[in-house]
Amino acid sequence: MKKKTLVLGASLKTERYSNIAVNRLRTYNHEVKAFGLREGTVSDVIIDTELLPYQGIDTVTLYLNPKRQEAYYDYIVGLKPERVIFNPGTENPKFYNILKKSNIDYEVACTLVLLATGQY
Known part of the structure; x- marks a missing residue:
């Protein structure tokens, strides 16, 4: 099943x-939304520079260090994703606890490895 993913x-x-x-x-034909500091396009995905109220996000995959994640805690929880992936360098036990309390699963993993091994 394809998962609608937000790359933060x-x-x-x-x-x-x-x-x-x-x-x-x-x-891998996943629907992708992207948020970043600079507007532009990667593949056929527009990088948004403002936080939008995306609907139906299955997975949020993080590419922000733990300190930078703090500003997005409420936003991510508000999206109600099925899971959040903490890629290498983004590990954040404080955020893990917030996600647990909100009944959101998380994985400390690499999105690229999960895709390559069929575990995404």
């Missing part, structure tokens, strides 16, 4: 893992 911390820079993740998610 999306980048236009092709060497960034968030950029690679957007491309790879689209390769």
Whole structure:
């Protein structure tokens, strides 16, 4: 089943893992929404620079360090995703607890590896 995914911390820079993740998610035909600091397009996905009230988000995959995540806690919880993926470098026990209390699953994993191994 394809999962509607929000890439939080999306980048236009092709060497960034968030950029690679957007491309790879689209390769696997997942619907992708993206939020980043700079407006632009990756693959066929527009990077939004304002937080939009997306509906039906299954997965939020994080590419923000723990300190930068703090400003987005309420936003992410408000989206009511099925899960949040903490990619390498984004691990955040404080946020894990917030997600648990909100009945949102989380994984400490790499989106790219999950896709490549069929575990996404």
